[in-house]
Structure formats: structure tokens, C-alpha cells
Amino acid sequence: MEGGQEHMNPPPTSSSTLPLSLPLILPPQNPSYQLFTPSGLNPPPLPLLQPHDHQSLNPLDIDWISLLSGQAGHHGLVSHDQISNYRAVTGMVDLSTATGSAGENTIEGDDDPEQKGCKKRKVGGYKMRKATRPRFAFQTRSTDDILDDGYRWRKYGQKAVKNSLYPRSYYRCTHHTCNVKKQIQRLSKDTSIVVTTYEGTHNHPCEKLMETLTPLLRQMQFLSRF
DNA sequence: CGCTTTTGACCGGCGC
DNA sequence: GCGCCGGTCAAAAGCG
Numbered sequence: 001m002e003g004g005q006e007h008m009n010p011p012p013t014s015s016s017t018l019p020l021s022l023p024l025i026l027p028p029q030n031p032s033y034q035l036f037t038p039s040g041l042n043p044p045p046l047p048l049l050q051p052h053d054h055q056s057l058n059p060l061d062i063d064w065i066s067l068l069s070g071q072a073g074h075h076g077l078v079s080h081d082q083i084s085n086y087r088a089v090t091g092m093v094d095l096s097t098a099t100g101s102a103g104e105n106t107i108e109g110d111d112d113p114e115q116k117g118c119k120k121r122k123v124g125g126y127k128m129r130k131a132t133r134p135r136f137a138f139q140t141r142s143t144d145d146i147l148d149d150g151y152r153w154r155k156y157g158q159k160a161v162k163n164s165l166y167p168r169s170y171y172r173c174t175h176h177t178c179n180v181k182k183q184i185q186r187l188s189k190d191t192s193i194v195v196t197t198y199e200g201t202h203n204h205p206c207e208k209l210m211e212t213l214t215p216l217l218r219q220m221q222f223l224s225r226f
Numbered sequence: 227c228g229c230t231t232t233t234g235a236c237c238g239g240c241g242c
Numbered sequence: 243g244c245g246c247c248g249g250t251c252a253a254a255a256g257c258g
Contacts, residue, residue: 154229154230154231155230155231155232156231156249156250156251156252157232157233157249157250157251158231158232158233159247159248159249159250161247161248162246162247162248168248168249170249170250174229174230183249
């Protein structure tokens with residue numbers, strides 16, 4: 001399952017075909033990798049979405065790079081191809097800036113640990129810090145629970161949550177120095193919708209993105225010699 | 227063999 | 243104080 005987030009599509013190039021393969025890298029039709037267009041770098045800001053607005057969000061308006069790197073308040077253009085197997089993104093909410101009246105900005109059965117004053121805890125003699133970190137939740141409509149966001153995750157827990165038919169899964173980024181976490185839960189109200197909550201900021205590049213960009217950079221270096 | 231997933235136990239916060 | 247609940251740990255099992 002998480003193994004499904006391994007590299008599905010290897011970079012379509014090799015060092016032996018560097019110059020000729022350049023136009024073939026990251027074509028628009030590539031279902032797994034799609035470079036941002038320059039226009040996506042300075043997108044018009046979108047209003048912060050409330051959960052009940054989720055049906056009105058165009059999936060093409062989500063800035064996945066900002067979202068997945070934990071940068072709050074930056075929304076821009078991104079190809080829908082970034083969403084892997086997900087057929088439609090239905091909404092997103094910034095939990096780190098939301099004022100969070102009861103039940104308004106929370107997933108079903110969800111309580112924000114920050115709001116519960118859960119700053120520090122100790123489990124099994126191991127201290128855990130619970131500092132204020134950026135949290136983003138967004139909803140996707142898919143039959144698959146796992147969103148391939150390019151990072152590698154290790155599942156460390158699963159819990160049945162109150163008022164939900166489906167368990168909540170807890171994942172941690174596998175990068176040594178990165179402690180970004182995410183929660184995944186399917187809505188019982190609409191079983192086609194999966195809620196993904198990211199917590200924290202990655203302090204390392206996206207493996208899959210780097211895997212994609214590396215051969216491109218090599219070709220750029222190669223071509224720059226002429 | 228190393229990495230990931232599973233799953234029961236444990237912990238702290240919160241409400242009563 | 244007690245029970246409920248969400249979040250995490252960690253040992254065992256699974257997998258390539």
C-alpha cells in the first residue's frame with residue numbers, strides 16, 4: 001500500500017540520449033509528472049476555504065507545491081495530473097490559520113490537538129513535542145485512500161474515530177530529519193471523499209520531484225556547454 | 227535483511 | 243477521580 005508510493009514512473013531519459021530526449025521529458029500528457037507553468041508561480045490569491053465550500057473548488061486552483069511543503073496561504077495553479085490517482089479535488093482548509101469554532105474547521109470526529117492544549121506529552125518514556133505547526137486539510141474524491149504526493153511516508157498508527165465509520169490512519173515522513181505527519185480518513189457522510197491532513201513542513205526536497213528534475217538539470221548543464 | 231504495516235497498549239487532555 | 247477519546251509507541255508480522 002505505501003509501497004504504492006514508490007517510484008511508479010522512472011524518469012523517461014538516460015544519459016546516453018540526453019540532447020535528443022530533452023523535449024520528451026515531462027510532456028504535458030505525462031500522467032505522473034507535470035512541470036508548473038510560469039504563470040503558476042504568481043497566482044492570484046484564493047480565499048481561504050471553509051469546509052462547506054469544498055464543492056466549489058477547482059482542482060486546478062490548488063497549489064500542491066505550497067500545500068505539500070507546508071507554506072500557508074499560498075494558492076496557485078497546478079496541473080491536475082499532480083493528483084495521481086485522484087479524480088477530483090473537492091476542497092481544502094488551512095487548519096493552522098483557521099479560527100476553528102467547534103466543528104467548523106474540523107474533520108468529522110476530529111479535534112485539533114493544538115486546541116486541546118496538547119503541547120507536550122510522554123509516551124513510553126519518550127517525550128514528544130507538540131509545537132504549533134502548519135496544518136492543512138483538504139478533501140479528495142477517490143476510491144484510493146493514499147494520495148501519491150511525491151514524498152515517502154511510513155504508517156505509524158491507525159485509530160477508529162468517534163462518529164466515523166472509517167478509521168483514521170497516521171503517517172510520518174520517512175526522511176530522517178523530517179517530522180512532517182499526515183492523517184488520512186475517509187468521510188462516512190460521503191464515502192467517496194478522503195480527507196488528508198498535513199502537519200508540519202518538509203525540510204528536504206520532494207524525492208519524486210527531484211527524481212524528475214535531476215535528469216532535466218543534467219540536460220540543461222549539458223546544453224549550457226554549447 | 228531492511229523497511230513497512232498492523233495492532234494492542236499506553237499516555238495526556240478534557241468533560242463530567 | 244473516572245472514563246472517554248485522539249495520538250503515539252513499539253513489538254510482531256508482512257513483504258520484496
